[in-house]
Structure formats: C-alpha cells, structure tokens
Amino acid sequence: MIQDIAPKRLDNQYKPDAAPQDDSVVFYFRDGKVLVRQDEGKLFPTYAQLQRPQDCVYLFTIGRKAFFLLLSAEDPVIPAGFDFEPVRSIRSNKEAKLPSFYAFYTALHLSGWYRVNRFCGACGQQTVLDTKERALRCTHCGNIIYPRINPAVIVGVLHDGKILVTKYARNAEVPYYALIAGFTEIGETLEETVKREVMEETGLHVKNIRYYKSQPWGSAADILAGFYCDLDGSPEIHMDRQELSRALWASPADVILQPDDWSLTNEMMQRFKEGKPC
Structure with a gap:
C-alpha cells in the first residue's frame, strides 16, 4: 500500500x-x-x-x-x-x-x-511558520494551527461468501470496484461511523465489526481505518443514488480490483478475493 x-x-x-x-x-x-x-x-x-x-x-x-x-x-x-x-x-x-x-x-x-491557513481563523491576521513544531502561529493573538487530519473508514461488509462492493456516482464509468467509505462525524466512534455509513449508502445493518488496518491518504487529508464486518439482517440493498452508481454483493471471482495496489480499499478487496481471513 x-x-x-x-x-x-x-x-x-x-x-x-x-x-x-x-x-x-x-x-x-x-x-x-x-x-x-x-x-x-x-x-x-x-x-x-x-x-x-x-x-x-x-x-x-x-x-x-x-x-x-x-x-x-x-x-x-x-x-x-x-x-x-x-x-x-x-x-x-x-x-x-x-x-x-x-x-x-x-x-x-x-x-x-x-x-x-495563511490567515488566522480567530482574528484574521496573517500566520507565520512556528519555529519549534509543524504548526502555523498567529503573531497577533497567539492562535496555533496544526495540520488537519480527517478520520475516515473503509468498510468490507461480508455475507454468505460475498463482499459488498460499490461504484461512486462521480466515477460511474470506471471498470473497477470500491468499498463503502465515509468520514467520522463529531462525537462518533469509528465503529459507529461504520454502521452509519453502511446504512446511509446501502440501507444495510452490520455486526461483528473488526478493525483491519489504517492508511494515510493525502488527497483527502485523512487517515483511513479499514474494517470488516458481517451483515445483520436482510441482504436487500437500498442504494443512495446520490453517493453511489452501483452497489452489489460480489463473489471472489466477480471482484474487479483497482488498476494499482496503492490503496487500502484495493488491499481489502484483494484479501477477500484471495480467500484470506477477513
């Protein structure tokens, strides 16, 4: 990765x-x-x-x-x-x-x-580079700004030997799949984010949420936490069409991987495709 x-x-x-x-x-x-x-x-x-x-x-x-x-x-x-x-x-x-x-x-x-962050969000004055740590400091009010890192989750939902794969609405034309993903909201645990994102995007309930691995992803300024989980209840998908263009249950043979192996999403799908423990 x-x-x-x-x-x-x-x-x-x-x-x-x-x-x-x-x-x-x-x-x-x-x-x-x-x-x-x-x-x-x-x-x-x-x-x-x-x-x-x-x-x-x-x-x-x-x-x-x-x-x-x-x-x-x-x-x-x-x-x-x-x-x-x-x-x-x-x-x-x-x-x-x-x-x-x-x-x-x-x-x-x-x-x-x-x-x-060239200007202070508290008083509007220009910021300068801190001399001791990676931060921007306002010389007027003393406000210190640290690099922003957004927590997010990647979710592999499993059921009956299949994994839930998706395609984003904004990338409907790509031939490969992705997994459910989303940012953590204020006051929310990562596990709660998993449940909420799966429900919002596909209408499915999940259980047995288990952490797999994390990955920094600079294009979205986030730290991704990967989880696998199991379906809890009906497998019928009710897709959020504003977020997704496709959502389906795929067997290992039907999982289409991304063209590179640099993402946590691809690694998690490949792990399932190869029959490794998830």
Missing part, C-alpha cells in the same frame, strides 16, 4: 532549520496542478533544477532524500522539460515509484493545509 515503502521509511520530524540541497525534491502546486518533468519518469523537480528558489519549507525525509514545498507567491523559473499536470493524473502514471507517490500524496496533504 501507499505507506509500504520499506526498506525506506518516512521521517516526518519537523526540522524548521533544514535547508534544501541541490538534489532535494521540491513540490510546487498551483491551481490543482503539480510541476513534473514531461519526459520518461514524470519526476518532480529538484532544488537545483528550479534555480534554488526562496520560500522552500521542509516537509519530510524518505530514506536519505529530503522533500520541500515551495510556498512562493511568485512563480519560479520553470526549467525546460517541466510543466504542470493535474494532481489527479499522478496516480495513473504507471512509471511512478511507490516512495515518490507516497511523498507526493503527503506533500499534497501539507500543501493544502499551508494554503488554507
């Missing part, structure tokens, strides 16, 4: 004094797009390739390579062979390596947080 980058590992300790080196990777996001090289590899630019711009904020390190985010209000010099591509297209790039993809999604998460 996306976090499985061993033997490399993510070091996300905040280092406010870290300075980019010429080979440091620099992510530059603009209007829902990211700067990438246009030839084979689709790699992200280095600090030297961008002619050593100012306003690079340290993000994290994977292995021995440091990653930075360019927060400049003005465009840097775009090197030859580079251009902006929609962030959604990066996942479909078959040449992307897992550590780079993980770095991209984590950088995307942090980029969104920095972008929407």
Whole structure:
C-alpha cells in the first residue's frame, strides 16, 4: 500500500532549520496542478533544477532524500522539460515509484493545509511558520494551527461468501470496484461511523465489526481505518443514488480490483478475493 515503502521509511520530524540541497525534491502546486518533468519518469523537480528558489519549507525525509514545498507567491523559473499536470493524473502514471507517490500524496496533504491557513481563523491576521513544531502561529493573538487530519473508514461488509462492493456516482464509468467509505462525524466512534455509513449508502445493518488496518491518504487529508464486518439482517440493498452508481454483493471471482495496489480499499478487496481471513 501507499505507506509500504520499506526498506525506506518516512521521517516526518519537523526540522524548521533544514535547508534544501541541490538534489532535494521540491513540490510546487498551483491551481490543482503539480510541476513534473514531461519526459520518461514524470519526476518532480529538484532544488537545483528550479534555480534554488526562496520560500522552500521542509516537509519530510524518505530514506536519505529530503522533500520541500515551495510556498512562493511568485512563480519560479520553470526549467525546460517541466510543466504542470493535474494532481489527479499522478496516480495513473504507471512509471511512478511507490516512495515518490507516497511523498507526493503527503506533500499534497501539507500543501493544502499551508494554503488554507495563511490567515488566522480567530482574528484574521496573517500566520507565520512556528519555529519549534509543524504548526502555523498567529503573531497577533497567539492562535496555533496544526495540520488537519480527517478520520475516515473503509468498510468490507461480508455475507454468505460475498463482499459488498460499490461504484461512486462521480466515477460511474470506471471498470473497477470500491468499498463503502465515509468520514467520522463529531462525537462518533469509528465503529459507529461504520454502521452509519453502511446504512446511509446501502440501507444495510452490520455486526461483528473488526478493525483491519489504517492508511494515510493525502488527497483527502485523512487517515483511513479499514474494517470488516458481517451483515445483520436482510441482504436487500437500498442504494443512495446520490453517493453511489452501483452497489452489489460480489463473489471472489466477480471482484474487479483497482488498476494499482496503492490503496487500502484495493488491499481489502484483494484479501477477500484471495480467500484470506477477513
């Protein structure tokens, strides 16, 4: 999955004094797009390739390579062979390596947080980078803003040797399946989120809720908690057509996996498809 980058590992300790080196990777996001090289590899630019711009904020390190985010209000010099591509297209790039993809999604998460918190939500004054931890601080009222992480669930509902699979209404044309998913609401446990989301999207009741695994997913700034559970009652599906285009019970042979194996959703469906304990 996306976090499985061993033997490399993510070091996300905040280092406010870290300075980019010429080979440091620099992510530059603009209007829902990211700067990438246009030839084979689709790699992200280095600090030297961008002619050593100012306003690079340290993000994290994977292995021995440091990653930075360019927060400049003005465009840097775009090197030859580079251009902006929609962030959604990066996942479909078959040449992307897992550590780079993980770095991209984590950088995307942090980029969104920095972008929407340039001003204090309490007093409206401009925020600055904290000097001790990954936070934004208001110099006027002292308000501290930490990166937002949204809790969400992925649910594999099982019944009579089948699993409940879905297709989102917004992605009705894709050939592969997904699982029930949704964000946790205020005052709600993860298990309660599982029950509510399954009921809201398919009208089904569930029991025997059991935790499987978690995964960070930067495109939605969330931490996904995966659960399997069993049907409780009637298997008749009453689909929420605003959320879903399809919802059905699928046998292992009928489960159509996603084109990559980077998501917790795909891993959970593949586990069922291969007959492993769920």
